[in-house]
Amino acid sequence: xxxxxxxxxxxxxxxxAIDGLEHVREVSLSTPFGAPSDAYVTGRLGDIxxxxxxxxxxxxxxQPSDLNFRANIWGLKQLGVTRILSVSAVGSMREHIAPxxxxxxxxxxxxxxxxxxxxxxxxxxxxxxxxxxVCGAVRAALLGAxxxxxxxxxDGGTYINMEGPQFSTRAESKxxxxxxxDVIGMTNxxxxxxxxxxxxxxxxxxxxxxxxxxxxSHEAVSVEAVVAVMHKNVGNARRLIQAAAPLLAxxxxxxxxxxxxxxxxxxxxxxxxxxxxxxxxxIGKYLP
Numbered sequence: 001x002x003x004x005x006x007x008x009x010x011x012x013x014x015x016x017a018i019d020g021l022e023h024v025r026e027v028s029l030s031t032p033f034g035a036p037s038d039a040y041v042t043g044r045l046g047d048i049x050x051x052x053x054x055x056x057x058x059x060x061x062x063q064p065s066d067l068n069f070r071a072n073i074w075g076l077k078q079l080g081v082t083r084i085l086s087v088s089a090v091g092s093m094r095e096h097i098a099p100x101x102x103x104x105x106x107x108x109x110x111x112x113x114x115x116x117x118x119x120x121x122x123x124x125x126x127x128x129x130x131x132x133x134v135c136g137a138v139r140a141a142l143l144g145a146x147x148x149x150x151x152x153x154x155d156g157g158t159y160i161n162m163e164g165p166q167f168s169t170r171a172e173s174k175x176x177x178x179x180x181x182d183v184i185g186m187t188n189x190x191x192x193x194x195x196x197x198x199x200x201x202x203x204x205x206x207x208x209x210x211x212x213x214x215x216x217s218h219e220a221v222s223v224e225a226v227v228a229v230m231h232k233n234v235g236n237a238r239r240l241i242q243a244a245a246p247l248l249a250x251x252x253x254x255x256x257x258x259x260x261x262x263x264x265x266x267x268x269x270x271x272x273x274x275x276x277x278x279x280x281x282x283i284g285k286y287l288p
Contacts, residue, residue, distance in 0.1 A: 005249055006049040006050075007048055007082075007083050007084075007245045008050075008084040009086075009241055010084060010087070010191065011054070011087030011088065012056075013038075013058045013059075015052055015237060015238060017238065018242045019238075022043060023044050024042070024043040025041075026041055027041075029078060033074055036053065037067060040053050040079060041053075042079070046246065048248075051080075053075070055067065055088075064187050069190040069191055072191070073191060082201065083135070083248050084202045085203065086191055086192075087204075088187055088206050090183035090206040090209065091212035092210065093176060093182055093183060094182050096154075097182060099211070099225075100208065100233055102208075103157040103182060103183055103208065104142045104154065104205060104206075105134060105159045105183070105188070105203070105205075106156040107156075107159070108161060108188070109159070109181065110189050111160060112161055112162070112190070118194070119198070122278075123266070124272075124283070125266045126265060128196050128260065133189075135254050137252070140247075149243055151239075153240075157182030157183055157206070158181050158182050158183075159182070159184070159188055159206060160179070168184065170214065174214050183208060197259065199258065205237070207237060260286060261286065264283060
């Protein structure tokens with residue numbers, strides 16, 4: 001039986017207002033890891049089921065370090081999502097990535113300190129492969145959609161995930177540039193890790209809003225400037241999602257859908273009953 005295409009979108013609360021989205025409704029749910037950021041918005045775009053989640057909650061109520069990443073990704077999995085398009089505002093660390101440009105990320109560096117970023121533990125150990133942290137097929141769909149719309153979308157880039165909520169110091173910003181980092185943000189690495197554990201295809205569409213504070217000929221990053229670019233470009237993000245979703249049709253040929261097949265290290269007979277129940281959505285198909 002072929003796997004149903006359900007596309008999840010994580011980002012700002014305005015992303016679900018895309019042309020052609022029908023049968024829109026809200027779904028509130030609970031997870032073994034607590035409450036997601038907000039109710040999910042579901043709908044249909046042509047023949048494709050879509051699920052949207054405002055990452056920070058409607059009204060931008062939740063700061064990056066307080067996001068319940070596990071609940072957010074679990075909820076998407078519970079609603080049948082198989083591919084995730086994650087839209088995220090970032091600072092540009094490269095001259096050629098101008099504010100307003102998109103970057104289709106292919107690598108991450110972690111600089112966070114306070115975040116839960118695995119579903120496992122408490123009796124179950126799993127080590128998923130993460131050398132290539134985003135799905136190549138979803139990346140290709142985003143790039144293809146951007147090309148068809150004649151939008152600037154850089155192919156590949158390293159996203160450094162800082163803790164926040166403060167922006168970088170100048171010393172930090174200049175240091176990260178020596179690491180060949182392309183953009184800086186506060187949210188996407190934990191999503192990517194958890195999506196891999198949940199066997200979901202995931203890719204980040206990063207939207208540059210500023211030059212961080214390394215660029216000496218530009219003013220240091222300000223909230224006002226970031227918000228202005230985000231508002232200006234949200235329409236392009238919606239158009240890109242609308243164009244990318246149909247490109248994801250067809251069976252998955254990537255390895256994302258079987259990421260846990262050889263990753264669970266705990267002997268089945270040693271997994272506590274409570275853990276079997278808690279993680280059944282993820283590991284049930286691999287346990288006798």
